[in-house]
Amino acid sequence: MTQEVRSRQFNETAQKALxxxxxxxxxxxxxxxxxxxxKAAVEKLPEYxxxxxxxxxxxxxxxxxxxxxxxxxxxxxxxxxxxVHWAATAEEANEIIYGICKRLNAKTVAKGKSMISEExxxxxxxxxxxxxxxxxxxxxxxxQLRGETPSHLISPALHVTKEQVEADFRRAHSALPPExxxxxxxxxxxxxxxxxxxxxxxxxxxxxGANFLIAETGSSVIVTNEGNGDLTQTLAKAHIxxxxxxxxxxxxxxxxxxxxxxxxxASGSELSAYTTFSxxxxxxxxxxxxxxxxxxxxxxGRSNILGGKFQEMLRCIRCSACMNHCPVFHAVGGHAxxxxxxxxxxxxxxxxxxxxxxxxxxxxxxxxxxxxxxxCPVRIPLPKLMRNWREREFERHLQPAVARYGLALWAAFxxxxxxxxxxxxxxxxxxxxFGGKGRFRALPLAGGWxxxxxxxSPQGQTFQALWKKRSGAR
Amino acid sequence: xxxxxxIFANIEKSLRVYGDDRLRAEAxxxxxxxxxxxxxxxxxxxxxxxxxxxxxxxxxxARASIAVLxxxxxxxxxxxxxxxSRNLPQSIRxxxxxxxxxxxxxxERTLEVTKGASDGAQLTSVSYSFGAVAESGxxxxxxxxxxxxxxxFLPDHHLVVVDEKDIAGDYExxxxxxxxxxxxxxMPRAVNWITGPSRSGDIExxxxxxxxxxxxxxxxxxxxx
Numbered sequence: 001m002t003q004e005v006r007s008r009q010f011n012e013t014a015q016k017a018l019x020x021x022x023x024x025x026x027x028x029x030x031x032x033x034x035x036x037x038x039k040a041a042v043e044k045l046p047e048y049x050x051x052x053x054x055x056x057x058x059x060x061x062x063x064x065x066x067x068x069x070x071x072x073x074x075x076x077x078x079x080x081x082x083x084v085h086w087a088a089t090a091e092e093a094n095e096i097i098y099g100i101c102k103r104l105n106a107k108t109v110a111k112g113k114s115m116i117s118e119e120x121x122x123x124x125x126x127x128x129x130x131x132x133x134x135x136x137x138x139x140x141x142x143x144q145l146r147g148e149t150p151s152h153l154i155s156p157a158l159h160v161t162k163e164q165v166e167a168d169f170r171r172a173h174s175a176l177p178p179e180x181x182x183x184x185x186x187x188x189x190x191x192x193x194x195x196x197x198x199x200x201x202x203x204x205x206x207x208x209g210a211n212f213l214i215a216e217t218g219s220s221v222i223v224t225n226e227g228n229g230d231l232t233q234t235l236a237k238a239h240i241x242x243x244x245x246x247x248x249x250x251x252x253x254x255x256x257x258x259x260x261x262x263x264x265x266a267s268g269s270e271l272s273a274y275t276t277f278s279x280x281x282x283x284x285x286x287x288x289x290x291x292x293x294x295x296x297x298x299x300x301g302r303s304n305i306l307g308g309k310f311q312e313m314l315r316c317i318r319c320s321a322c323m324n325h326c327p328v329f330h331a332v333g334g335h336a337x338x339x340x341x342x343x344x345x346x347x348x349x350x351x352x353x354x355x356x357x358x359x360x361x362x363x364x365x366x367x368x369x370x371x372x373x374x375x376c377p378v379r380i381p382l383p384k385l386m387r388n389w390r391e392r393e394f395e396r397h398l399q400p401a402v403a404r405y406g407l408a409l410w411a412a413f414x415x416x417x418x419x420x421x422x423x424x425x426x427x428x429x430x431x432x433x434f435g436g437k438g439r440f441r442a443l444p445l446a447g448g449w450x451x452x453x454x455x456x457s458p459q460g461q462t463f464q465a466l467w468k469k470r471s472g473a474r
Numbered sequence: 475x476x477x478x479x480x481i482f483a484n485i486e487k488s489l490r491v492y493g494d495d496r497l498r499a500e501a502x503x504x505x506x507x508x509x510x511x512x513x514x515x516x517x518x519x520x521x522x523x524x525x526x527x528x529x530x531x532x533x534x535x536a537r538a539s540i541a542v543l544x545x546x547x548x549x550x551x552x553x554x555x556x557x558x559s560r561n562l563p564q565s566i567r568x569x570x571x572x573x574x575x576x577x578x579x580x581x582e583r584t585l586e587v588t589k590g591a592s593d594g595a596q597l598t599s600v601s602y603s604f605g606a607v608a609e610s611g612x613x614x615x616x617x618x619x620x621x622x623x624x625x626x627f628l629p630d631h632h633l634v635v636v637d638e639k640d641i642a643g644d645y646e647x648x649x650x651x652x653x654x655x656x657x658x659x660x661m662p663r664a665v666n667w668i669t670g671p672s673r674s675g676d677i678e679x680x681x682x683x684x685x686x687x688x689x690x691x692x693x694x695x696x697x698x699x
Contacts, residue, residue: 026678033679047515054512061501067485068495068502076659086478138685139676155676162678185677193686200686201594216506217661227672227687230627234664245481250502251509252649259645260515267675270532270610274687275667282663286617287569287591288624289663303484 002090002121003149005354007338010361017332022161027333034324037268038375045264055261056379058254059315062246063306069215069248070297076218080280082293090120093298097122097207097240098129100294104238106204109133112222112229113140114209115153115318116242116298118340119353122207133207134199136228138192145172151334151342153320154266159333162188196228206236206290210243211317212258213295216251219279220295223262223272230276238292239278245297246314252277258317261377265319301353309388313348315378322372322382328365337362344372348385356389360398363389421464428458511646518609518643525608526695529641532611536670537683538691546573546635546696550582553600553633556692557585562631567592568600571620574635591622592629599625603636604655605648606693610669613693614648617664626666632688634668639698 006013017023042048062069074084087093093116101109109126111117111133123144126133135144139157143150145168150156157165166182169191182188208229210220220241222229233239249255255277263269282289305314323329323343334342339350339359347362363386372382393399394407413420431440435457442450449455460466475483485491491498520528526542533540541552557564565586568574579587592599601621605614613634617623626632642648645667656662672687683689 029679045515045517047513050513058512061505064489065498065502067482067489067491068498070482070485072502072506079659080661086481088476088480088484092476136686137676138674142676155679157676158679160677165677185680186682188677189674189682189685193684196686197594216509217659219661219665225673225675226685227627228685230623230666231686234623234627245485250505252652253509253511253646254505256645256649257512269669270536271612271667271669273536273668273670273673275612275669277661277665277667279661279663279665283618285619286663287619287622289617297481299481299484303481303488306485306488307490308488 002094002125003119003340004121005339005350005358007350007354007359007362010336010338010365013336013338014332014365017336022164023159023333026159026161027330030324030330034267034320038265038321038324039268041264041268041270045260048261048264051257051260052377052379055257055317055377056315058249058257059378062249063311063314066245066248066306069250070245073213073215073218073248076215077280077293077295078218080218082218082280082295085294085296087296087298088300090298090300093120093242093296093300094122094125096296097242098126098131100238100240100292101126101131101205104204104292106131106237108199108203109205109207110199110203110232110236111135111140112206112208112224112232113137113156114207114242115150115340116209116244117207118150119300120242120298122242134196136196136199136226136232137224138189138226138228141192141196142168145169149335149340152323153318153341155320159335200231200235203232203236205238205240206232206234207240207242208233210241210247210295211262212255213243213248214250214252214255214277215248217277217279219252219277221255221259221275221277223259223275225267225273227274230274233276233278234289236290238294239281239290241278241293241295243295243297244302245299246302262317262319265321265375265377305352310348310352310385312380313345313352313382313385315380316345316349317378318345319377321375321377322380325371325375327367327369327371332365337365344382344386345380348380348382348389351389356392356396357398360389360393363387363393421462424462425465428462431458509649514644514646515609518607520608520643522638525641525643526638529606529608529611529695532608533670533693534611536611537673538611538670538693540693540695542638542695542697544697546576547578547581549577549635549694549696550579550585552694554582554585556631556633557598560631560690562597565596566598566600566633567596567625567629568602569619569621569625571602573602574600592624594628596625596629598631598633599629600633600635601625603634603640605651606636606641607645607648607667608641608643609645612645613668615666615668616652616662617666618662623664623666626668627672627687630684630689631692632668632671632690633692633694635694635696637696637698641695
């Protein structure tokens with residue numbers, strides 16, 4: 001695991017995010033952006049829910065036969081003239097990629113968007129060895145200039161405002177006339193296009209991720225709107241695909257099923273502008289395309305997740321719908337999660353890949369509203385999986401002592417219903433005595449709550465008393 | 475253990491694969507050989523005339539433009555008109571596709587036509603599409619000397635000719651044609667599904683056209699007689 005895990009500081013980074021006004025402005029665009037577009041796209045496809053059921057079942061089938069589909073995939077990559085490299089760990093993947101670049105004496109390395117390369121910390125690894133990979137996705141390019149990591153799976157610079165992009169471009173593109181106008185997003189885009197065009201035309205090695213790998217043909221599939229992934233692979237001498245092992249699907253028809261769900265769930269489009277199926281290197285009569293085609297398949301802990309309590313999250317196709325609909329993500333953005341994958345999927349995947357010891361805060365970063373599960377195109381039961389982590393966190397004594405003792409005390413009452421009822425009605429009377437019909441601005445032992453909002457003084461009876469009365473009345 | 479050995483050992487341990495594995499192997503072999511189709515949206519399953527209408531609608535929804543022509547011989551005039559309307563030089567580049575070579579480009583006297591892949595210097599390219607999908611307004615391009623992949627991505631304007639008979643309702647029908655043309659498990663180096671021009675939403679979720687690929691995509695459908 002090369003990318004450092006900073007999820008322990010979730011509380012502190014979340015606090016900082018809440019106070020960051022430009023981040024809060026950037027995050028305010030969710031409702032009219034991703035959410036409404038996805039909703040409109042889903043409404044236009046009556047078969048949407050049936051497709052989700054098939055996608056869930058197909059993923060389960062693939063995971064149960066993962067070794068066999070990977071073998072078939074490997075065989076067909078080799079048959080079509082490509083090379084397959086297996087990396088059990090992030091370090092192994094980085095070594096393999098550096099080895100290819102070195103053998104080809106690569107000077108320029110261009111990259112399409114890849115979360116797996118974020119996971120392995122590939123850029124830092126290559127930079128430490130004198131290579132300077134250039135990110136070509138506009139959002140990735142922006143955050144590379146800023147020295148940041150992505151804050152969202154498909155919109156990595158989501159946290160950046162256009163004024164910040166302008167400042168970054170003026171700093172990084174210092175050879176361009178300083179008086180140029182960069183007020184509009186269109187001029188920012190045009191400038192990035194011009195800068196990156198130069199890089200594309202001189203690229204030695206092009207590295208892309210993969211959304212899917214097709215066993216039947218040995219193809220890798222990428223989905224982009226910009227076309228950067230295509231220029232990266234088409235113009236390079238060698239194309240290196242970096243992917244994780246669970247991305248394999250059996251056939252082209254199966255890839256098609258997921259493609260009908262992916263862009264809809266992600267950005268609310270029918271399809272992204274470019275869906276590209278790459279198979280092997282340039283053929284003998286091809287006028288363009290890479291001379292070499294390599295696939296680096298990363299495990300990095302995924303094979304341990306198979307067959308266990310958390311296998312369902314290996315269904316994930318990285319659409320980002322879960323975070324787009326998550327109230328916690330809306331409040332704190334992606335960086336607070338402290339590793340590569342933010343939002344609900346990060347809260348479940350990060351503990352599995354990086355260990356619950358370092359990440360115990362993440363499964364608690366949820367209001368359990370359930371919207372993530374409602375929108376997931378492969379029906380991952382994210383709240384259930386977060387609950388599993390919370391249980392494990394408790395079993396392993398990873399919570400602060402106060403929380404443990406608090407829970408133990410509460411449990412002592414909850415297991416004795418008569419005592420519980422007596423205690424809660426006493427506490428209510430007590431609170432009402434002091435609070436009347438108003439609200440508490442501060443309460444002992446509840447400072448974490450009352451710091452940000454008032455605690456209402458309880459009115460009427462306890463829930464249990466009301467429930468009893470209702471059932472009695474029926 | 476490292477690499478392949480470590481990964482497979484771990485997968486097999488996690489999946490509890492021991493000894494006789496025949497049933498699993500048969501399930502995998504059957505799926506790969508039969509490549510069953512999944513659920514296909516009803517939207518794409520329309521009669522010919524309606525399918526063309528849907529294709530036009532979806533191409534425009536993806537922010538590309540489209541014109542329907544009666545004959546291949548009408549292509550040069552349509553291309554020239556497009557270039558004039560955008561104030562572009564009367565110059566195009568295309569690949570070795572015979573269908574493109576047979577187009578009477580000379581009918582447009584001022585139109586300069588060059589052949590080959592793109593090196594980034596061309597403003598406008600013309601390709602002949604292998605197929606198209608009405609469901610989403612998608613063009614299906616295959617790589618090779620006939621229609622080099624660089625022509626899909628480097629020029630600012632990409633014009634694509636597609637025969638009406640090659641517009642399928644769904645992606646699956648085009649996969650069948652690719653199997654017929656290239657062989658059961660074979661693929662050309664690149665299959666590009668193209669749905670609208672290049673775009674980006676990476677700056678403040680504003681959708682802008684012309685990110686790294688073509689700023690505009692114009693589709694010319696040639697009616698089947």
